[in-house]
Structure formats: structure tokens, C-alpha cells
Amino acid sequence: MSITPLRRARRTAAALSVALLTTLLPAGTAAAAAVPASRMQRDADALRDAGVTGVSARRDTPRGLRTVRSGVGALGTGRPVPADGYLRIGSTTKTFVATVLLQLAGEGRLALTDTVDTWLPGVVRGHGNDGRRITLGQLLRHTSGLPDYIKDVVPEAGAAGYRHHRWTVHTSGQRVALALRHPPTSRPGARWEYSNTNYVLAGMVIRAVTGHSWEQEVHSRILRPLRLTHTRTPGNQPFLPRPHARNYQQFAPDGPMTDTTVAYLPFDGDADGSMISTAADTGRFFGALLRGKLLAPAQLAQMQRTVDVPDEHGDPPGTRAGLGLVWTPLSCGGGYWGHGGAGFGYLFWPAVTPDGRTTLTVSAHSRPGDQDTARRQIRGVTDLADHALCDGRDDGPR
Secondary structure (H helix, E strand, O other), rough: OOOHHHHOOOOEEEEOOHHHHHOOOHHHOOOOOOOOOOOOOOOHHHHHHOOOOEEEEEEEOOEEEEEEEEEEOOOOOOOOOOOOOOOOOOOHHHHHHHHHHHHHHHHHOOOOOOOHHHHHHOOOOOOOOOOOOOHHHHHHHHHOOOOHHHHHOOOOOOHHHHHHHHHOOHHHHHHHHHOOOOOOOOOOOOOOOOOHHHHHHHHHHHHHHHHHOHHHHHHHHHHHHHHOOOOEEOOOOOOOOOOOOOOOOEOOOOOOEEEEOOHHHHHHHHOOOOEEEEEHHHHHHHHHHHOOOOOHHHHHHHOOOOOOOOOOOOOOOOOOEEOOOOOEEEOOOOOEEEOOOEEOEEEEEEEEOOOOEEEEEEEEEEEEEEEHHHHHHHHHHHHHHHHHHHHEEEEEEE
């Protein structure tokens, strides 16, 4: 899920000590320190020093490609983070799903002004939630007011709870039913508030319109045309393909790191956050999207029509949310589009310039158990993205 759910159960995490990380650095790190490091590398190393077990970043510009890594791919091994390994992309999945729905709108098969009830009659009812009053556009923009089901599928906080419940499988309908046990957070259209339930419903709408699962439509409309051969829609298959770094979650401040590389299926198996990809594939997707390769101009403009994200939500100041796409300002002026993803033990942060010509992905492979450390690490990720995009016109060391 994006930086948005970093304020929910999917974003608890904390720091390993710098001393421990130093002992685990891959061989040759000390010797490499004699070579002037790029600002990207220094920012990645700063995240490592802030307690992230493994960090990788990939920036692709018209002037060339730069990749950096820091920390280790697995604790106790000294192995580096794999180059362009497989990654859980969490809520970045939402951008793929929104793209499919917008393609269907462009084909005239649905309208963003259609109500949820038009396509899923009677599904959204209960405790004041009413699908007859919520539009498809409000689902995609997180202004539906629907409660988030996530809180209901993490019944036990901690490592034991993760291990006990990680194999539990829910259908899309069951996830929606869990959410509808709660009242709306606001009336439809009143304000932005992130809810994963919105995109579970979006996946259900895709099936209702096309007769195919959202996964099938993502494959036929996006993955195959763009030749994204390393992007997966794994459903309830919980394992990452190789190569991959291991993900670690610290469930309590000063607690041990728990290996959470295996998916937590209660929230890792649906249209709101289940996909697996690589940095290269994800960059190719966002670049094609912003260059108009996937959507007609009218639908891309709809996707980029944004509303304010409240500052208290934890995103960088000035962040605005569109339809499965988020705008983040840059310190050097302008901004970038993307949609982050997060879960137990990982944070994924893709970014693309408005012209689609420069793409960036940042991956952090552990999450801390205290909020202060979490905020520092999130700031480190967004700082890396800001510096990398502002410096992208010059690939020399800084």
C-alpha cells in the first residue's frame, strides 16, 4: 500500500543498530568508500544507517541508467541486495487497476460517474455504507468514504500473529463484507481518505464489466503489450520468485526483526496490493503510462485530476491524489507522479517525471517498530527520490 497505509497496520517497522549493519555489509564496502559516492549512493547509505537492512534504487533517464544498493539482501549472510530482484510492490498495484478501469471508460464500457451499485448491485450496503451513492471515480480517488478492511484482517499484532494468520485467504467479497461492518468515514465525495476497500471493489467491477478477473485484464492490457515479463499477479501464492532480498518487520520497538518475506495473505492477495514486479518493469510501466502509451489523453487527464492529501496523513507536504496516481512536489520545482506500496517488512516508492522520460524506484527491505524511526526512514526514502530526480540531469557525483 502507499505511504498512505504507512499509518496503518501495514507499516509498523524499526531500526537495526548501525553497528550490527556495519558487521553485515558486503565485502568490499570499506574499499569502495574511497571512491566519491553519488548523492543517490549517499542517500541509500543514510537509509542503511537509519536501520534499513537493505536498500536499492534505480533511476533511468535519457542520459543513462544509475542503480545503487546498500545494506544486505539477507541478515547474517553479507550478501548484497540483488540487482533488479523481484519486489513486492504493494499498493502500487492500484495504479495498474486504475489504468484498466480508465481504459474501459475510454472504450465506453463504463463511466466513472457510474455508481458502484450499477455494476455490483447490493454489494455495498450496511452501517450507512451505500453503493447507490458512491461512484467509480470516488473509489479510484479514495473519496468514497468507505471504511478500510485492513484493520479487520490483522487480529493479532506481533510476529506470532503474522505467522499464525499469514496463510488465511479471503475472497474479495469477504474483504468488502469485513469493511462494511463499520460506518462510513465520511459522506461520498466529501474528502480524501485512503481505504484499500476501494480497490478491492474496483477489481470486482472489472470482472463485472469484462467477465474476466482484474489479473487477466492487467496481463492482457498492460503486462503483455509492454513486455513486462518480470511482473506477476500472484493471487494467494505467497512466495517471491528468485532473486529477491528478504524483508524484515520489527513488530515492537527494540524487538527482534522478523522475516516477513512470505506474503501476509489476508491483505496481500487482491486488487489493492498483491502484485510483484522489478524496479525495471515498474519504471517501464510508469514511463509508458505518463507518455500516453496506455491511456487516451482524456483518460490520462482524468487520472491526473487531483485532490489534496491532508498533511496529517504522513505524505510529503503538498501531495495530491488522483485516480491511482499521486503527485509529489520536488524541492527544485515541479513534481513527480507515482504511487507507493508498503506491507510487513517493505516499502516501495516509484516515481516518474510528468513527461514520462525519467523514472525512479526506491525499495527498502525492512520496517521499524517505532513511529519516530519509521518517520525518519520514510523521510529518507522521499529525500532520496527528491534528490535523484532533481539531480537527474547530471549523473556525476554530488
